[in-house]
Amino acid sequence: MGEAASTTTPRERYRQQVRSEIKERAWEQITDAGLSALSLNGIARLMGLSATGIYRYFTSRDELLRELVHDAHRSLVGTLRTAAAQGKGDLAGLGQALRRWALDDPQRYFLVHGPPVPGYHAPADVAALAAEIMHILTDACAEVPEARASTPGTPLKDGPGPSGRAETASAQRLALSFRTRLHGVLSLELGGHFAGMECDPALLYQAELDLLVSH
Incomplete structure (x- = not known):
């Protein structure tokens, strides 16, 4: 048994288990009916908790939402790190x-890359995860030959990457293109906007990816 587990009390472990189940129920709500369906009271009924009892684990819907957004970002970071x-x-x-991660759970994808949630402000830890995603992409873009030299006139500045090495403005610009172009295709696909079109989303995504790789 690890040190962290040995210092956790039974009450703390129970609290963590209940919080995990609440988040699982929240994802079920979002998957079934979208983000607007997220309801602490609804989760309480499903879990047999009182309407007030659930607030011992999450003080508000906003706190629960922040946890879900954090988990979604952390999942994407983990996926890219593993790759x-x-x-x-x-x-x-x-x-x-990225595409496999998005197709595996579209609602999780939209929590990261969908329209801003009204009233939601990303905390520092989520902002740090979002920055790490960009660092991972920029690191890969720096290996593209044409992106190793900074392009004159670009508004982006060279800076240190996650490993401390310089990231050229061209690599950053290519990383931005990677995000905007691929996320454009993914958002349209997951939103069902290719329905009725003579278009294979997988082939379109691959074509955009090929263009980026051959930058």
């Missing part, structure tokens, strides 16, 4: 890992 560790840290590998 890089498995030798798939190039743009092509990261692009395919």
Whole structure:
């Protein structure tokens, strides 16, 4: 048994288990009916908790939402890290890992890349995870030959990457293109906007990815 587990009291473990179940129920609500369906009272009924009892675990719907957004970002960071560790840290590998992650849970994808949630302000830890996602992509873009030299006139500035090495403005610009172009295709696909079109989303996504890789 690890040190963290040995110092956790039974009450703390129970609290963590209940919080985990609440989040699972929340994802079920969101998957079934969208973010607007997220309801602490509804979760309390499903779990046999009182309307006030659930607030011992999450003080508000906003707190629960912040946890879900944090978990979604952390999941994406983990996916990209794994792809890089498995030798798939190039743009092509990261692009395919991103698509598999998005298709596996569209609502989780939209929590990260969908329209802003009214009244929601990302805390510092979520902002740090979002920055890490960009660092991972920029790191891969720096390996693209054409992106190794900074492009004159670009508004982006060179800066340190996650490993401390300089990130050229061209690599950052390519990473931005990666996010905007691929997320554009994914958002349309997951939103059902290709229905009725003579378009294969998977082939369109691959074509965009190929263009980026051959930058």
